[in-house]
Amino acid sequence: DSGVTQTPKHLITATGQRVTLRCSPRSGDLSVYWYQQSLDQGLQFLIQYYNGEERAKGNILERFSAQQFPDLHSELNLSSLELGDSALYFCASSVAYRGSPLHFGNGTRLTVT
Amino acid sequence: GENVEQHPSTLSVQEGDSAVIKCTYSDSASNYFPWYKQELGKGPQLIIDIRSNVGEKKDQRIAVTLNKTAKHFSLHITETQPEDSAVYFCAPSRGEGGGNKLTFGTGTQLKVEL
Numbered sequence: 001d002s003g004v005t006q007t008p009k010h011l012i013t014a015t016g017q018r019v020t021l022r023c024s025p026r027s028g029d030l031s032v033y034w035y036q037q038s039l040d041q042g043l044q045f046l047i048q049y050y051n052g053e054e055r056a057k058g059n060i061l062e063r064f065s066a067q068q069f070p071d072l073h074s075e076l077n078l079s080s081l082e083l084g085d086s087a088l089y090f091c092a093s094s095v096a097y098r099g100s101p102l103h104f105g106n107g108t109r110l111t112v113t
Numbered sequence: 114g115e116n117v118e119q120h121p122s123t124l125s126v127q128e129g130d131s132a133v134i135k136c137t138y139s140d141s142a143s144n145y146f147p148w149y150k151q152e153l154g155k156g157p158q159l160i161i162d163i164r165s166n167v168g169e170k171k172d173q174r175i176a177v178t179l180n181k182t183a184k185h186f187s188l189h190i191t192e193t194q195p196e197d198s199a200v201y202f203c204a205p206s207r208g209e210g211g212g213n214k215l216t217f218g219t220g221t222q223l224k225v226e227l
Contacts, residue, residue, distance in 0.1 A: 002156065033215060043157070043202065043217040056215070090156050099145040099206055102215070104156030 003027060006091050006105035014113055018079040021108045025072055025093030031055070032074040033102060034066055037088040049074055050097045081112045115140045119203055119218035126193050127226055134221045136203030137185040143205040146179055146186045149217075151200045160201075161188070193225045 003026035013019055025032050034046040045058035049068035060066075063081075068074045078085060088109050092102040116139040126132050136146075147162035163170045163177045163186065170177050174193075179186040186205070190197055203218040 002158065004156075035217075042220045045215055045217070048215065092156070098215075101147060101159045101162060102149075102157075102204070104149075104158065106154070106156050 002103040002105065004091060004093050004103050004105035006089075006108050008108060009106070010109050010111075012111045012113065013081060015081055015083060017081050017112075018077065019081065019110065021076040021078070021089050021091075021110075023074045023076070023091030023093075023105060025074070025091075026103050029093035029095050029103065030072065031094045031097055031100075032068055032072070033092040033094070034060075034074070034076050035090040035092065037090060037107070039087075041087075043090065046076070055097060078110070083112050086110055086112045115143070115205070115216040117203065117205060117216045117218045119201075119221050121221060122219065123222045123224070125224045125226060128193060128195060130193055132188075132190045132193055132197070132223055132225075134188045134201055134203075134223070135185055136187065136205065136218050138203075138205040139184065140205065140207065141184065142207045143184075145206050146177065147204055148175075148177060148188045149202045149204065151202065151220075153199075157202055190223075193223075195225050195227060198223060198225045 005024040007022045031050045033048045035043045046060040048056040066076045088107045090107045092104045094100045118137045144165035149157035150160045151157040174191050176189040201221045
């Protein structure tokens with residue numbers, strides 16, 4: 001058990017809808033990362049937060065947004081969903097801003113129909 | 114940004130054989146070099162890491178070697194077992210300065226056959 005909790009585990013929704021994915025980092029970790037993993041694809045970096053502030057941004061679509069709250073949990077909001085957004089979304093946390101191990105949750109599987 | 118490549122993309126070995134996966138990166142400022150293992154239906158899990166002041170690190174059947182001059186590091190698994198079958202990712206990163214997009218390698222599917 002990595003200590004990182006992601007909810008929900010599975011999400012099925014229709015095109016055009018909006019969903020929110022939630023992540024609780026490991027106790028003591030200040031940094032949260034979001035990754036997207038499509039079928040047979042690698043891990044695509046979306047965004048990183050550290051202690052409530054955005055620190056790095058990957059190829060995150062404008063339809064996607066995220067935030068980290070004072071209690072350090074994070075939410076990833078996906079709107080105007082398209083079929084191509086169907087993927088596994090992983091949250092990871094680490095104790096430092098950079099250069100430290102990442103601890104991954106087991107992901108949220110999003111299916112857009 | 115950081116370009117990270119892994120080779121091979123798939124690797125099939127017989128149980129008991131050794132497996133080697135290589136990760137090549139472009140950012141010369143990288144100084145933290147981890148390997149992650151992803152089993153089916155789970156998130157990636159750190160299995161071993163190394164920092165740039167060390168050339169090699171070993172933990173039981175797994176080891177990581179670093180060639181900073183050539184900008185690559187490798188994962189070595191000896192005496193492979195069926196439970197080693199998984200996808201392996203590298204994720205080199207900086208400790209200081211610059212962006213921190215934490216790019217993962219393209220992944221290597223390792224299959225250990227009985």
